Amino acid sequence: MENSDLPIRLIRQETVAQKTLAATFELPGLPYAFAPGQAAVLSLSEGGAPGEGRTLSLASAPAELPLVTFATRTASGSRFKEAISRARPGDEFFLSPPFGEFLLPSGEELVFPLIFLAGGIGITPFRSMLRECGRTLAEKSSGPPVLLTLNRTAEETPYREECRQWNELGVARWVAVETRSAKSGGTPRDELVRRALEEILEGTGMEARLYLAGPPAMVDSLSEILTAAFGFPRERLTVDLFFGYA
Ligand SMILES: Cc1cc2nc3c(=O)[nH]c(=O)nc-3n(C[C@H](O)[C@H](O)[C@H](O)COP(=O)(O)OP(=O)(O)OC[C@H]3O[C@@H](n4cnc5c(N)ncnc54)[C@H](O)[C@@H]3O)c2cc1C
Structure with missing residues (x-):
């Protein structure tokens, strides 16, 4: 058990894509500071103490x-995912x-221009960055960051509506690669990604x-395409690996 863990309360859950849940919690009135892109361990409350947990990226902005x-x-x-899906507002984590x-x-x-590549649920750290910075990233760097989301279908793309709004508001230029959509016409995933990256x-x-x-x-596989097909320099790549997913 970690003494430094804070008890938090579930406020609401929301489905943000097929089989993808967003859960919002309220912290007690204690100081908590994080930078967009960071993660934390969210744990179930077992007997009033931290129990089983998972590392998850903070998907909201520090300003929230x-x-x-x-x-x-x-x-x-x-068990963890079941517990979070079944939790009710007011429950302790x-x-x-x-x-x-x-x-x-x-x-x-x-x-320098910024490119964000979000593989599936990998949108979470970028959501925090884009919500925190809004249009200031576009103004400070050379234009809006490009956000590429890679998913099988539109229904599986987390926060798709928010991506559309960022695109409309000039917060980010959104490029969606949905490998099993009708639009992709059966083209192999790596080829769709290669074409999108070439254009970006x-x-x-x-x-x-x-x-x-x-x-x-x-x-x-994304970094392999970037370095092998485009010779993109590894030192300009920053990666966040969501270990625990296959
Ligand atoms: C930096 C970072 C950021 C991440 N951000 C996100 C995110 O924003 N959203 C997201 O969905 N996932 C994120 N993940 C992955 C997340 O931590 C989980 O591994 C993933 O969600 C799969 O969890 P699961 O319960 O579905 O899978 P499971 O197969 O049940 O478990 C996945 C992992 O958890 C470990 N595990 C299993 N049981 C326990 C236990 N009792 N106690 C502790 N660990 C156990 C396993 O060893 C395995 O590595 C992130 C991971 C990292 C390292």
């Missing part, structure tokens, strides 16, 4: 504190201190700073 939101795929049906180095560039680095990199150039988040298999 004392509320914090996490979003997670529930398809595995694990525990929240660890935040951690992680998946952070936006600061200062001079911010002048033509616009930003190889100077871009590229952020990649999601399940390890997705992140690995």
